[in-house]
Amino acid sequence: MRRLIVFSLITMLLAASAAPALAYGPRIKDVAKLQGVRSNQLVGYGLVVGLAGTGDSDKSTFTVQSIVNMLKNFGITISTSQLKPKNVGAVMVTAQLPPFIKPGDTIDITVSSLGDAKSLQGGTLLQTPLKAANGAVYAVGQGPLSVGGFSAGGGGASQQKNFPTVGTIPGGAIVERDVPTQFEAGGSVVFVLNKPDFTTASRISEAVDRRFGPISRASDAGSVSVFVPLEYTGNLVGFIAALEELPVTPDSAAKVVVNERTGTVVMGGNVTIDTVAVAQGGLTVRVSSSTEVSQPPPFSGGSTVVTQNKSVDAKEQQAPLIVLPATANVSDLVSALNAVGATPRDVISILQAIKAAGALHAELQLI
Template sequence: MRKFTAILLVAVLAVSLTIPAMAVPTQVSARIKDVAKVQGVRSNQLVGYGLVVGLAGTGDSNKSVFTVQSVANMLKSFGVMVSSAQLQSKNVAAVMVTANLPPFAKSGDSIDITVSSMGDAKSLQGGTLLQAPLRAANGQVYAVGQGALSTGGFSASGGGSSQQKNFPTVGNIPSGALVEREVPMTFADKDKGKINLALNQPDFTTANRISEAIDQRFGPITIAKDPGTVSINVPYYYSDNLIGFIAAIEELAVTPDTVAKVVINERTGTVVIGSNVTIDQVAVAQGGLTVKIGQTTNVSQPPPFSDGNTVVTTDTTVEAKEQPAGLIVLPASANVGDVVAALNAVGATPRDIISILQAIKAAGAMHAELQVM
């Protein structure tokens, strides 16, 4: 027993010597414009329905009734009367067009659009989007899209085999839509002389630090209303230069605070750990058990001129192998970086590390939020 204890202490000491010294996390400053935005300045989503033409037989089939009806209605608007039953829409595909209308976009500006097939088209490669109105949630048209698609992928088949890269049923048209109507933006209460900053990640500490940084620069003109909002009184000498005032605020440096969090993606085996994650004293054992079961078929042949029969028998073998577990003891207030470094030292895989971190959290020894994607 003493010999085993001595070996275990030597192993733990060897693992601890392989753990690099973890530096104290440094506080990184960021501009206010990178952690907050002015309330009222926002983009708007647009959506529309259209037709993509010019496809090399990779468009919708006649099973997509809405495509045939759309082609017939389009031709009717040009004075061409044709029955839906007479149309073959292999070179045409019905699509949904989506875009984001940026704030302060003016009439005549160009915006990017995304075109996605909604029928059974095989590919949109080489197609051209016909004029498609883009509407907002209020039903009004704010932009019109048209142009040649860029799919960034391909799909080819022949002889019973096929090959595909990316998604050829989705394409982009850079600057493919023209803005027809502006969206009015109100980002300041001119009557009260106030503007509000909205934090990208609401946090009490970060909101207070933003308020203090602005007050140090312009005097006591702010108040943190809640973790996500900082209200600012515009100084009188900036009343006619509101854009300059906002620009001066956005350039101020602030140190945002973060919540201790460990993010785990079990599908890819990815672990992302915050610098301020800590754990209590904990012991971790890592090992694995492998069980293999095999079968061997034997044939029993009787001697010549005997009355015996040929018999087939099966022998089953069971083999169990357990890898030696590496035991790691970490002191209190160690961070997760120490845990990961120690687990890497004993040969733990990323998925082993994920399981161990989940177990440490379940034991109540990890002081952080564990988010599993």
């Protein structure tokens, strides 16, 4: 009886551990996006007020002119020579307008100094229209800034953390109009791959056909067209949601990414090499210096002489010649390189030499 209970518990644990792997595997929505559904960039020019003497100087003439124009809208006429805009800063405001967002919703905005302001800390952005590339206003931003840094100084010394001339306003812009999104054309929807690949596109089409029948077609390496079945004509959102949840295994080309500045090497799991011989060794040159003092005998009339003696010692480490067999996975390649005793920077040189020899079947990318 006890054995039966233990066996049942083990079965339940194995089932529970296997379920997340299936539920959280790659899906179509993880490797592709719906064509026509995208964000839009917004930009605007505004003024930040309330700065404690850290705003733009008189040299920023556009800031002075902007203040004059703003006050004129409130019925106040003032000369540019009368302004000292140390508490005001001209800024550029940027934002991303997500798809399907509606008027009245709020979006986050980023505020960046345009003049010579030292800090935007403690400032408040005045009402700023945010325009798209077509020149239409889609949102209006305003509110107090949140600056993730500071700048302080005095007496010739100063200290700065991060960038105090850039700030954000979470939910600081109100959407005034939405962008019409058209993702259905001719009774079909199109999925665009994040990374175009013929194999991945074919697998997406096969996954859709297994679930709904022959309704999809891989147009090229970057897009898959799916025809909407008749039963989903009135429920397009449900159909797209069902498509996005279909599991799919993406494919990628073999690649080795090398960062020579940090000595970082990242290799994909499908990197293979042919049989190749590698010799790893190093030459160490050590220069040492010693001081000798020559003391003349007493009453000889000579003088003390100090001399510097330098010696050079060159030592070359033994470089074993190791044959790396043809491997089918990255684990064998890493184990073989570790057996040579190579450091990360040595691995970079070895991989470059193996690639030059034509034995590395992967793209070698330097960043």
